[in-house]
Amino acid sequence: MRRLSFLAALTALTFLTACGPGEAVVTDFDGDEASLDAALSRPGRFETFVGRDGQHYFHLLAGNGEKVLASEGYATKQGALDGILSVQLSGVSEARYLSREASDGSRYFVLTASNGAIVAVSELYATAQAAAKGQAAVRRVLTQPLAQDSAQAGQRFESFKGLDGKQYFHLRAGNGAIVLQSQGYSSRTAANDGIASVKLNGVQAGRYEVRAAADGKFYFVLKGANGRIIGRGETYATKAGAEAGVQAVAGVLTDKSLR
Secondary structure (H helix, E strand, C coil), X not given: CCXXXXXXXXXXXXXXXXXXXXXXXXXXXXXXXXXXXXXXXCCCEEEEEECCCCCEEEEXXXXXXXXXXXXXXXCCHHHHHHHHHHHHHHCCCHHHXXXXXXXXXXXXXXXXXXXXXXXXXXXXXXXHHHHHHHHHHHHHHHCCCCEEEECCCCCEEEEEECCCCCEEEEEECCCCCEEEEECCECCHHHHHHHHHHHHHHCCCHHHEEEEECCCCCEEEEEECCCCCEEEECCCECCXXXXXXXXXXXXXXXXXXXXX
């Protein structure tokens, strides 16, 4: 995710503009195609890591550092590498993508291999139209040269300019996994306020909510003091997995080594 007119549909996503730690206002943003081209001016990359469950995973990052696909778990690293190859082969075909709807109406998509098995899952979108355009963005990433490496270890927040031109951040756990993705913000300053909000609210168990996705999967959201969503986890195969994901995020946020 060359010049295609699909970015405008990403404007259906709902974004947050921070008003201070724990507070945010929902807004809509009309991005432009130039933002997409700038975000993809650098090649994307696959990163592999070992999860808390001992399984091997990978995720696909666009050139701007935004995670656009996450894998299922594999018993071995070679299995994960084979999964990356499957994504590269299948991900350029529109027919390999299947749309999904979560219990709260959020939309996402899965990428399937030739045998029908799910090999990767997208982030969450507010509308079906936005998710469809997200698919086009992923296909574009996969048509470009891609690097492949192990995820760098260390707990940290990483900020970046999204494919829609908004400012985002995500949270990495010690194993390099991206465990929380922010909403979009209008400026770097607002995104920094969002990080402060996540640090403040993410250590409180009551701020998390586990929700049903599709195909028996689950994910979680993190809310600010005003009830607005300030972060989302990825999808998990089980509710217990999503609950463990909540614990992982809370654990990272209480660790003094977080930067």
